[in-house]
Amino acid sequence: MVAFTQNRDGDSLPINTNEYVFVKPGDSIVIQLNEIALLPKPKFSAKEDIRYYLWFRKKVYKAYPFAKLAAERLDSLNARLDRIDSKRKRRKYTRLIQNYIEGEFTTQIKKMTTTEGRVLIKLIHRQTGKTAFDNIRGLRSGWKAFWYNTTANVFKLSLRTEYQPDRINEDFLIEDVLVRAFRDDKLEVQDSKLDFDFIKIIAAKKAKINVEEYKLMFAKMKRKKKNKK
Numbered sequence: 624m625v626a627f628t629q630n631r632d633g634d635s636l637p638i639n640t641n642e643y644v645f646v647k648p649g650d651s652i653v654i655q656l657n658e659i660a661l662l663p664k665p666k667f668s669a670k671e672d673i674r675y676y677l678w679f680r681k682k683v684y685k686a687y688p689f690a691k692l693a694a695e696r697l698d699s700l701n702a703r704l705d706r707i708d709s710k711r712k713r714r715k716y717t718r719l720i721q722n723y724i725e726g727e728f729t730t731q732i733k734k735m736t737t738t739e740g741r742v743l744i745k746l747i748h749r750q751t752g753k754t755a756f757d758n759i760r761g762l763r764s765g766w767k768a769f770w771y772n773t774t775a776n777v778f779k780l781s782l783r784t785e786y787q788p789d790r791i792n793e794d795f796l797i798e799d800v801l802v803r804a805f806r807d808d809k810l811e812v813q814d815s816k817l818d819f820d821f822i823k824i825i826a827a828k829k830a831k832i833n834v835e836e837y838k839l840m841f842a843k844m845k846r847k848k849k850n851k852k
Contacts, residue, residue: 661822662802662803662806662822662825663825663826663829663830664830665799665830665831665832666829666830666831666832667832668831671838672832672834672838675834675837675838675841676796676832676834678837679738679796679800679834679837680800680804682736682738682739682742683742683746683796683797683800683801683804684800684804684809684810685735685739686735686739686740686742686743686746687742687746687801687804687810688810689728689731689732689743689746690743690746690747690749690750691746691750691811691813692728693728693747693750693751693758694747694750694751694813694816695813696720696723697751697758698751699720700716700717700720703716703720704716704717737780740780741780741784741793742793742797744780744781744782744784745784745785745786745793745794745797746786746797748784748785748786748817749786749797749815749816749817750813750815750816751816752816752817754782754783754784754785755782755783755784756781756782756783786815786817788819788821788824789819789824792833792836793836795824795825795828796832796833796834798821798824799821799825799832802821
């Protein structure tokens with residue numbers, strides 16, 4: 624088992640990988656669909672890759688509830704605003720909702736790792752249909768400051784980041800984690816407001832799981848820790 628430095632992304636990797644499939648180099652890959660969910664089992668090119676996948680799954684599990692909550696609150700805000708004619712009352716209600724969300728989010732978001740923060744920003748796009756940047760446009764300056772101070776500045780990320788599981792490997796991994804979690808009742812389902820067909824995407828990728836970026840990340844962390852000694 625490889626040891627890793629403990630920093631914002633320094634979680635140790637899971638050990639239990641029995642439920643996953645390891646495909647040796649040169650092996651042919653046959654997609655076997657689960658009869659209930661029509662999902663192929665994830666395929667890994669190395670056994671150690673399974674642990675990186677489970678590590679990343681933990682990050683998605685932590686970020687998803689916050690994105691789901693943000694979507695619910697923003698939907699409630701927009702629905703209510705559509706029924707309010709008075710500009711003064713609209714501003715007052717917007718301020719109440721924004722203060723409420725800030726109270727729910729601030730402490731927990733600041734505890735997130737960089738990876739969790741990045742996943743959160745992507746999932747906000749998935750759950751609301753708008754990037755985090757577009758969601759805060761036009762809202763009061765305090766609301767903008769909240770998002771920039773607790774996400775963009777803390778994690779050095781762009782609030783314009785989009786969710787594209789058909790094009791971006793990390794987004795594909797996020798969606799794979801979510802779909803399997805929904806199927807297994809590990810996360811509460813909230814449908815995406817984006818238009819994509821994950822079954823077609825995962826079939827095109829032959830359910831191959833690529834975790835090379837995380838392996839490189841941990842290797843870099845390990846080198847830094849060694850150099851500090």
